[in-house]
Amino acid sequence: MSTQPTAPLTTSADGRAADLAGLRVTPGDLLVAEAPLPVLLQAVTASTAVVLGALVAAGSPGEPRLAPDVAPFADVAVRPASADEVGVLQAWTRADLPIGRWDCGDADAAASLRxxxxxxxxxxxxxxxxxxxxxxxxxxxxxxxxxxxxxxxxxxxxxxxxxxxxxxxxxxxxxxxxxxxxxxxxxxxxxxxxxxxRFATMPRAAQAAVLRLDPLRDRAEYNLFVTSFGQDRPVPAGVDAYVTSLLAGHHDERALGQRVQNLGLTDWExxxxxxxxxxxxxxxxxxxxxxxxxxxxxxxxxxxxxxxxxxxxxxxxxxxxxxxxxxxxxxxxxxxxxxxxxxxxxxxxxxxxxxxxxxxxxxxxxxxxxxxxxxxxxxxxxxxxxxxxxxxxxxxxxxxxxxxxxxxxxxxxxxxxxxxxxxxxxxxAPCPMRVRMGDRLTVEGGSDVAVPPAPSR
Incomplete structure (x- = not known):
């Protein structure tokens, strides 16, 4: 938020939203209205803000906190929030997972999620x-x-x-x-x-999906699978052996065995x-x-x-x-x-x-x-x-x-x-945040492929 030639003022008729008319802000900026207690605001448009709460014991011994119930206020001075005041918001909302930096206006504050x-x-x-x-x-x-x-x-x-x-x-x-x-x-x-x-423990409908079996369109094969699987032909004992036994059987068994082969399921690892x-x-x-x-x-x-x-x-x-x-x-x-x-x-x-x-x-x-x-x-x-x-x-x-x-x-x-x-x-999130992600601690598995340099001549 840029410096104004005179102290900007803000008004909240209900203690929930505030008017930022005349201020130059970016949506997402955090501001403080100097009401009887400092009130933390967040700009949600270029001219309006929501009230996040009154800052209680900010910068004082004891746990700083926000009081969510704020009385209406009129024509009070407003300024950018400091990094310490942003910290009060994060402490009060128990934001404990650091992810980078919070772009919230003039303050350079750590960004943490809950x-x-x-x-x-x-x-x-x-x-x-x-x-x-x-x-x-x-x-x-x-x-x-x-x-x-x-x-x-x-x-x-x-x-x-x-x-x-x-x-x-x-x-x-x-x-x-x-x-x-x-x-x-x-x-x-x-x-x-x-x-x-593990195919054997999948629900029947999921097994049928893998085999592309429809209970009505493929009535004979589906019924054969339902009645045989899990009894004398457990697929997990070996897909190849299961298919071999099917191909040696009657018409419907051969059809089911051919289905498994045609789908390439015997090649799956x-x-x-x-x-x-x-x-x-x-x-x-x-x-x-x-x-x-x-x-x-x-x-x-x-x-x-x-x-x-x-x-x-x-x-x-x-x-x-x-x-x-x-x-x-x-x-x-x-x-x-x-x-x-x-x-x-x-x-x-x-x-x-x-x-x-x-x-x-x-x-x-x-x-x-x-x-x-x-x-x-x-x-x-x-x-x-x-x-x-x-x-x-x-x-x-x-x-x-x-x-x-x-x-x-x-x-x-x-x-x-x-x-x-x-x-x-x-x-x-403590409130909607504009953040810049911090450094990774672990090795990235994938990254962009660089353009090869010109060969030396």
Whole structure:
């Protein structure tokens, strides 16, 4: 906020909103009105602010706090908030996960999120090059350090396979915590642990989706599968042996065996057999389970692994064990228009988790480049938002419409964000924040490919 030639004044007729007419502010700025008690305000437009509360004992011994009930005031002087006053807001809201710096006007203040606010679904979006993957890494690191929240990370591009490996220049205290935390990486590239799924424990509808069996269209094959599987022909004992026995049987058995062959299921490497599945690793007590999907050649195989994992987490929901389900590149895992039976079933289950999972401790963290490409029934259930640079006017408008708790004029500035800048709003933020993400502590799994230099001549 620029310096005014005379002291600017503000008025609040109801103790909830304030008039900033005549001030030059940027939406998101924090201000202090010098009422009988200093009152912390946040500009939500260029001319209006919301009242956050009265500053009590700011800068004095004892825990500083905000008193949310503020009496109306008229024509009082207003000034930019100081870093200490911003700190009062964060202390009062119990913002305890440091993520970078808070751009709130003239103050250079630390930015922290509320760990307790991650018990709501979260949506992180930003176009390519905005720093979205880097920002997601910062969030995951701080959750590892500052909480005991277990998480499973669906990682289509192998961006988080080094989440447990700290950088040489990392802040030592946080790095030591991460190094002492169990982060298990499942995938197809050694030294990753094998990435596996267990067909036998999937719900019948999910099994049918993998086999592309319809109970009416494929009546004979479906009935044969239902009546035979789990009795004398358990698929987990070996897919090849199961298919061989089917091909030696009667007409319907041969048809089912040919289906398995034609779908290429005998070539999949993800069948668990005597190994642990991804779901069993995640539910077995691992603090963080990274599911590296990048090494799976068949996209149906990746979708099936995700489906098995999500189905098992949902089946265990009544145990009420907290679990953060992180889905990077969510438009690939939970698309607005799913393709194929497996992906359709996966999206249906994610919609159910978005609608009902919170009461069981199942929370989603979705990250994507295009909000419109993720299924809207999932996005609409998110109570936390982190928005990075986004140039598309349609995408910016979608975000403003979907996330009414974020001031529209703060959202509208997304096209001008630099790399690493974001708006954070929702249950996990002290108030809507403009932030600059801090440094990563762990090694990034993916980064941009540089243009090769000219050959020496």
């Amino acid at each position: 760990s307790s606010g991650f018990n709501r679904h979260m949506f992180l979006c930003g176009q390519s090059g905005s720093g979205k993957t880097y920002a997601l890494g910062v969030l995951l690191e701080q959750l590892l350090i500052g909480t005991g929240l277990p998480m499973v990370i669906l990682d289509p591009n192998a961006d988080f396979v080094h989440l447990g490996t700290t950088r040489p220049d990392a802040e030592p205290t946080g790095a030591a915590v991460i190094e002492g935390t169990e982060v298990r990486v499942l995938g197809s590239n050694p030294p990753e642990e094998p990435l596996r799924m 993800v069948w668990a057999l005597d190994q642990a599945s991804a779901a069993e690793v995640a539910l077995g007590g691992a603090r963080a389970t990274v599911v590296d999907l990048a090494g799976l050649a068949d996209p149906r195989e990746a979708s099936a692994v995700c489906l098995d994992l999500v189905e098992r987490l949902w089946a265990a929901r009544h145990e009420r064990r907290p679990m953060l389900i992180v889905i990077d590149e969510a438009h690939n895992v939970c698309p607005a228009e799913p393709h194929g039976e497996v992906q359709e079933r996966l999206v249906e289950r994610l919609i159910q988790i978005a609608a009902e999972g919170r009461k069981y401790g199942l929370w989603l963290l979705l990250s994507t480049q295009r909000p419109s490409k993720v299924h809207q029934q999932v996005v609409s259930q998110c109570d936390n938002l982190m928005l990075m640079r986004m140039n598309s006017p349609a995408d910016v408008a979608d975000v403003a419409t979907l996330f009414g708790f974020a001031p529209p004029e703060m959202i509208a500035r997304a096209p001008s964000f630099r790399q690493g800048e974001a708006v954070a709003a929702g249950r996990f």
